Amino acid sequence: MTSLSEPSRRAVLAAAVATAATAAGGAAGQAAADTSSGRSEASARPAQAPERRVDNRAWTSYTDWRAGSARGTRAQPGLRPGLVIDAPAGTIDYTDPHTGRTAPWEYATWTSPVHRLAVPATEAVASWNARTPDGTWLQVELKGTYSDGTDTPWYVLGRWAAGDQDIRRTSVDGQEDGRSSVWTDTFAIDDPATGLRLASYRLRLTLYRTPGTRLTPTVWRLGAMGSDVPDRFTVPASTPGLARELKVPRYSQETHKGQYPEYDNGGEAWCSPTCSQMITEFWGRRPSAEDLAWVNPEYADPQVCHAARFTYDYQYEGCGNWPFNAAYAATYKDLQGVVTRLGSLTDLETLIAAGIPAITSQSFLAEELTGAGYGTAGHLMTVIGFTADGDVIANDPNAATNEAVRRVYRRREWENIWLRTKRYNAAGKVVSGTGGVCYLYFPARPTPRQRAALATVGVG
Template structure:
């Protein structure tokens, strides 16, 4: 059931140690009101999304060896390589030579001076190619970070091993697997702006190339809060999302973190990929043991696996996996409230949410977790959350209904008490959104309402 318990636990402990235990509860971003009819004053924006996706976006960056592909979905490819580099893969022990080309974004000044930034991307990397994503930022005191590696990624695993990079810090900020974080938010230091640098690699002497269709990041400054105000329920709707249990895979593929509780993220990703009518081809699944049910879940685990983190819970790697399917987009972001989730569900867009809780904090779950992904597929007439919870004993048991008040609190809070009474972190509304290249007008409007614009 844990999406990334070891790594998220490390991040939680680090942030809690900085913040201490005396953290005041504060409200989330603006909500309409609570069940008593009281209204809450709007708050400043807490999340900033910036994604480069259009022809103008790609043209605005600095290119060294990359060129634009102009079609129904613009992107970047290798034109004339900028140079050659060696990459010693720490997970294979081999060093290979690659041609490369780069694209560097313009400086983006975030509308939210940020304590955290999470990058995400959509790309195709045929065999013989891979990409690297880096971030460099400027703090609010005008000093700069180094270039941080946010991921070395390929859709396959035959050339390099897909990986995050540990031990990146300048003493003021650090990268925790997939998340840039200011080390001491209480100091007032924030990241004011950032650039992303994309490096495309290919086998020398070939015409192979990755194609990158989307690159961007979510920057946020979510206030410390143990609780959030109750939101007002909206219209009921339930989406017909396929149901898969992670627990039917216990013990499968130890090399990809052994199935079971470690596979909530890829299991959730596969549910939504198939909701949109995409799925692996039979030949893609030929490597899976034919005795295993739902081989597509095994496939998702293998191709979201982060070889440094040694797990399948890397948030951007899951989004990148979903976007390998035809005409799919995927981003990692934060939402402000259940009202945002209701906006998406009403438009026909399910979401994958990340949360952590003790067993007694979520009635009917039957477990506690330091980090878990669920697929939100709807809301009942009374506003309760309908989730496909992969931490279920069978596919048939995956659909759950969770109490609205409990669920929104465990998802949106940034601080919580664990079973030992220690203060640890919550995700503050993190979610994955997967959607087609050509969303309906209603879906496009809903995505814009939660900060995802084309």
């Protein structure tokens, strides 16, 4: 349940919970549909865009994979180049902290070249897209150099598998060096006021498989988003520039209340996987009947239960791990998933104009978002379009029914609750905002227009 009491910083970073409310709306649809085009899409950019405080770098091409330092891995060419195990570098024993089971695993590694951030960062979040057949899994780590020239340790940003039989996918708590820490999925400078920043980083990917087999994970995308978003209670208003609505399926998290409480207490906390499921189905991807055989047949929309189970972070004990949601989306054929930050509703208009919906993270008091009917320390919504007046059309999973998911929220209110980094809670205490966090799911081979829109918002 969403609480108006002060959450932990991670509760805001993850944006994993929401409360009951009602909304208005309708039915599922397909990827390129829109209902109106009242303004010229060319006018979706203002005369002067705000300074971008986000740096995205991803390794995706055959050339990228060959540029790194490999120990037992090799680059695999093709329409979707990737990284696979070639000859294992060794074998280790891994004790799963969530099952207590110890098992041997062959492993191989790939370490990226050093990436120097165009925007020295106070935070960094990794994203990866991969296939992990049964008997395989992967680990993503980051090692950075601070702006004073000293180094961070290697930080684990995720131990991940698409399934949950071999290992329990997990974040790793307790990682810090007195200057930076990892909060579930987010590297963060402990005290940005000192001026210390993350100046550069390398990512290390470790691929694991059952010993003696020829199995391998295949990783198609690995990257990170670094950001230095200034502290702010309000943000400048953007000028409306687009009227369009994408036909995105509508799913309520609340209809799953009480179902599978082992996954973050059931549907009432499933805003993130519910949004992830809406967008994967927008792109025409969904789990098969075989995939859903484990779900109680009496439950409606079993694919939402499936998304919750396979985004669940066993350490965080929630479904709101940002990279785990992006990785879940990318388990579907020819989809990519990325975690980033956007700078304004103009950025969202650019994406919607190209037919790309977005999942956004926000926190607010009930009186700060007209028509919501609830307040939240962190909640995910799916932005599907804009009205002729520039207001935000969102599929808000915090609704009593699927039909009630579609909402229209006032542009100025919505933009501020999404982009601010500071806010006051119900007790009047200053707490964190999410600063424009966004999940983007899009085709592995975007159209030229989609590729241009993604590049405009800083995603390659």
